[in-house]
Amino acid sequence: xxxxxxxxxxxxxxxxxxxxxxxxxxxxxxxxxxxxxxxxxxxxxxxxxxxxxxxxxxxxxxxxxxxxxxxxxxxxxxxxxxxxxxxxxxxxxxxxxxxxxxxxxxxxxxxxxxxxxxxxxxxxxxxxxxxxxxxxxxxxxxxxxxxxxxxxxxxxxxxxxxxxxxxxxxxxxxxxxxxxxxxxxxxxxxxxxxxxxxxxxxxxxxxxxxxxxxxxxxxxxxxxxxxxxxxxxxxxxxxxxxxxxxxxxxxxxxxxxxxxxxxxxxxxxxxxxxxxxxxxxxxxxxxxxxxxxxxxxxxxxxxxxxxxxxxxxxxxxxxxxxxxxxxxxxxxxxxxxxxxxxxxxxxxxxxxxxxxxxxxxxxxxxxxxxxxxxxxxxxxxxxxxxxxxxxxxxxxxxxxxxxxxxxxxxxxxxxxxxxxxxxxxxxxxxxxxxxxxxxxxxxxxxxxxxxxxxxxxxxxxxxxxxxxxxxxxxxxxxxxxxxxxxxxxxxxxxxxxxxxxxxxxxxxxxxxxxxxxxxxxxxx
Amino acid sequence: xxxxxxxxxxxxxxxxxxxxxxxxxxxxxxxxxxxxxxxxxxxxxxxxxxxxxxxxxxxxxxxxxxxxxxxxxxxxxxxxxxxxxxxxxxxxxxx
Numbered sequence: 001x002x003x004x005x006x007x008x009x010x011x012x013x014x015x016x017x018x019x020x021x022x023x024x025x026x027x028x029x030x031x032x033x034x035x036x037x038x039x040x041x042x043x044x045x046x047x048x049x050x051x052x053x054x055x056x057x058x059x060x061x062x063x064x065x066x067x068x069x070x071x072x073x074x075x076x077x078x079x080x081x082x083x084x085x086x087x088x089x090x091x092x093x094x095x096x097x098x099x100x101x102x103x104x105x106x107x108x109x110x111x112x113x114x115x116x117x118x119x120x121x122x123x124x125x126x127x128x129x130x131x132x133x134x135x136x137x138x139x140x141x142x143x144x145x146x147x148x149x150x151x152x153x154x155x156x157x158x159x160x161x162x163x164x165x166x167x168x169x170x171x172x173x174x175x176x177x178x179x180x181x182x183x184x185x186x187x188x189x190x191x192x193x194x195x196x197x198x199x200x201x202x203x204x205x206x207x208x209x210x211x212x213x214x215x216x217x218x219x220x221x222x223x224x225x226x227x228x229x230x231x232x233x234x235x236x237x238x239x240x241x242x243x244x245x246x247x248x249x250x251x252x253x254x255x256x257x258x259x260x261x262x263x264x265x266x267x268x269x270x271x272x273x274x275x276x277x278x279x280x281x282x283x284x285x286x287x288x289x290x291x292x293x294x295x296x297x298x299x300x301x302x303x304x305x306x307x308x309x310x311x312x313x314x315x316x317x318x319x320x321x322x323x324x325x326x327x328x329x330x331x332x333x334x335x336x337x338x339x340x341x342x343x344x345x346x347x348x349x350x351x352x353x354x355x356x357x358x359x360x361x362x363x364x365x366x367x368x369x370x371x372x373x374x375x376x377x378x379x380x381x382x383x384x385x386x387x388x389x390x391x392x393x394x395x396x397x398x399x400x401x402x403x404x405x406x407x408x409x410x411x412x413x414x415x416x417x418x419x420x421x422x423x424x425x426x427x428x429x430x431x432x433x434x435x436x437x438x439x440x441x442x443x444x445x446x447x448x449x450x451x452x453x454x455x456x457x458x459x460x461x462x463x464x465x466x467x468x469x470x471x472x473x474x475x476x477x478x479x480x481x482x483x484x485x486x487x488x489x490x491x492x493x494x495x496x497x498x499x500x501x502x503x504x505x506x507x508x509x510x511x512x513x514x515x516x517x518x519x520x521x522x523x524x
Numbered sequence: 525x526x527x528x529x530x531x532x533x534x535x536x537x538x539x540x541x542x543x544x545x546x547x548x549x550x551x552x553x554x555x556x557x558x559x560x561x562x563x564x565x566x567x568x569x570x571x572x573x574x575x576x577x578x579x580x581x582x583x584x585x586x587x588x589x590x591x592x593x594x595x596x597x598x599x600x601x602x603x604x605x606x607x608x609x610x611x612x613x614x615x616x617x618x619x
Contacts, residue, residue: 149599178531185526198532212530235534244532275594326533462563514592 003091004107010099011089013057015079018103021129022052023122026087026097028059029068031151033114035171037096040116040138042074044123047135052077053126059087059095059154071172084155094150098122102129113150116140141521143228143264144171174224175236178244180209193248197331200321200346204248215243218253219260227260228267231274233329237263242319245326249319252311254297259316261523262287262375263323270517276379276509277330280337283509283516284344285324286380286420287317288493290361291373293523294351301351303497305422306383306504317347342382350495356425357494358432365491366520376520378420378491381408383504388427391501394434397427398441401503402449405490406483408507412451412463414470415485418508418518421445424496427503438492446487447473450480491518547612551581556610558601560593565616572614586610 004010013024025041027034038056045054056076058065065078081087090099093112100109100122109125111118116138127134140146183192189206193199198207205211216223221239228237235241239260246259266273266285276283289299300310308314330336332345342348354361354370363374384407388400401421408417423431423441431441456467470481484490489511496502509516547553555576559565569587576582586608590597605613 176535179535180528181531183527183529187526189527189529193529206527207530207532209528209530230534233534235536240530241532241534244530248532272594274596279594322532329534510592510594515594 003093003097003110003112004099006107006109008107010101010105010107011086013055013079013086014081016052016055016057018101018105019051020053020103021108021126022101023054023126024057024099024101025054026057026059026081026090026092026099026153027095028151028154029064030060031095032170033148033150034096035068035072036144036148037098037114037119038068038072038074038076039144039171039173040119040123042072042076044119044126044135044137045076048127048130048132053130055079057081057086059084071169071174073173084153087153087155092153093156095153096150097153100125114145114148116144116146141268141519143268143521145269169234169236170229172229172236173226175226175238175241177224178238178240198248198322198326200318200325202318202346204322205250207244207247211247212240212243215246215251215253215256216240219243219256221260227263230263230267230323230328232277232335233327235327235329237267237323237327241327242323245322246315246319249322250311250315251319252297252315255312255316255319257523258289258293258297258312258373258375259319261521262316262320262377265375265377265519265521266320266324268377268519268521271377271379271519272510272516273324273328273379276516277324277328278335278337279509280339281509282338282340282342282381283379284342284348285320286344286378286506287320287349288362288376288378288420289349289351289374290354290363290368290376291371293373294354299349299351301353301355301495302425305350305353305495305497313349313351314347317344317349320349321345321347344380344382348380350422352493353425353495356428356498358428359438359492359494362420362491362493363520363522366518368520368522372522373524374520374522376518378418378506378518379509379516380420380506381508383422383506386503386505387501388503389501391430394431394436394440395444397430398444399448401445401505404505405445405449406451408483408505410462412455412461413466414451414463414481414483415466416511417484418489418491418511419484420491420493420506422496422504422506423492423494424500424503425494425498426501428494430501441492442487442490445490445492446482446484448475449483450475451483453479453481456481550576550612552583553611554584554586554609555582556586556588556605556608556613558597558605558613558615559587559589560597560616561590562593562616569616572616 098111123137124134223240297312299312368374391397573585
């Protein structure tokens with residue numbers, strides 16, 4: 001049996017008498033996609049207000065359902081399909097399953113699984129029927145995936161005595177409060193924190209109650225509000241936990257303005273920090289900050305941009321790393337098994353030098369307008385230097401960058417890496433004088449970065465087995481394989497100090513939908 | 525005066541788990557091999573596959589593959605493994 005088609009009259013739902021257009025949402029309590037959908041449906045229900053216009057139908061008992069609603073902070077009108085007759089009658093295959101019914105019970109629209117586009121469509125249609133403004137329900141890039149398949153409907157589950165494994169808590173919005181610990185009177189607080197496993201190997205500022213409360217107050221969030229769940233252990237990054245780690249890292253309270261959206265972006269499924277936390281590779285999440293916030297909070301964008309130049313960069317980056325370790329569980333030698341590591345595992349945050357850049361900011365590549373604050377993440381290898389002090393013409397300068405790009409991941413591996421090219425201000429000026437737009441730079445680098453076909457001489461080294469799948473091209477008369485899959489694999493930005501004709505190239509981890517994709521988040 | 529600090533760690537108790545009982549013998553057993561799709565994994569698993577059959581008398585070796593090593597196994601792969609009801613699963617973790 002398949003889902004009820006549009007136009008068909010739906011069977012009754014226990015305890016529900018339709019009094020107008022109604023959005024029904026079938027769910028079960030142990031389905032992560034249901035948890036996700038319920039968060040948005042709760043928002044829809046609150047924005048519409050009175051009456052049973054959004055009704056959540058649980059396939060489980062009241063106790064587990066109430067517990068779920070509490071953890072989600074949701075206040076939805078509930079019904080229970082205890083005998084699962086309605087679930088069968090509606091022809092559910094998976095949950096969450098949404099049905100928009102008119103007052104007579106006719107199906108107007110439906111959806112299965114979690115899908116932001118479907119939620120927005122059904123929410124919009126409901127609002128239209130009720131003649132209320134359409135609420136902004138599920139936005140792209142809000143920290144949650146755009147789509148997630150559902151779980152099999154309870155009535156189709158095979159009968160079994162097996163006990164299901166506990167599912168990770170991915171979407172609850174409220175967490176328990178952090179415990180308070182009284183240090184022994186004779187304790188050295190810094191040593192105590194270190195011995196308690198709170199820290200990386202550098203000293204931390206003890207997260208005393210007063211300091212954490214000041215940090216929390218600056219965030220404007222309630223202490224138990226969950227910003228994200230940090231992989232791989234999915235520990236809840238509540239505002240209070242973020243604040244405690246921010247204190248330890250040495251952040252100022254006003255940095256919470258950046259840190260909170262940065263934690264949300266860091267845990268965006270597209271970035272796949274889950275994989276990066278456990279890799280043997282060099283990758284570490286690099287945060288790139290755009291917008292007026294750079295100047296307001298004093299981010300380093302110029303000299304020493306990758307090093308220890310500014311409190312904002314160093315401490316926000318360190319706070320992110322402490323959060324990954326303390327809430328995500330990725331401590332070196334346990335989950336984090338990187339062979340060589342990355343100095344960026346202490347802190348890895350740069351600001352774009354927008355004031356000297358001839359081009360738009362990096363976040364613009366991701367649809368965020370120039371002038372807006374944004375944090376963009378790229379899971380990056382350590383920076384590789386480029387020196388070119390003689391070139392006076394863009395093509396000559398960019399030729400110095402191409403061989404550095406060609407070496408990413410491994411010289412003979414093509415079509416795998418992405419790159420962020422950080423152009424130093426003097427190089428940016430040379431490119432601008434030569435009339436090169438950012439697009440021209442990207443296209444030149446794409447067209448002129450390759451590995452000579454003669455390098456693939458049958459020795460069996462890394463990248464040689466896949467050569468049949470590479471794209472051949474000719475670069476300066478030489479047959480080559482193109483290094484990058486497409487021009488968008490290369491992102492260009494401007495940062496660094498005013499003197500010195502240097503740039504930097506950063507390679508990626510595994511990329512694309514099967515690896516890590518860059519994410520960019522706007523904030524106020 | 526003593527200080528009071530706010531616990532910055534994930535405070536949930538670690539889930540308790542224990543390894544399933546070891547098979548007394550793999551002779552005649554059905555063994556699943558999960559390739560996490562790292563380069564070279566199939567070369568290694570082909571050899572494990574052969575050794576299990578030839579040296580240890582495993583009756584059947586079932587092969588499964590994750591679409592990417594970079595992410596957890598999708599539910600569909602886990603379901604396929606469960607439905608095949610192997611006596612044991614060997615996961616080829618990395619390189």
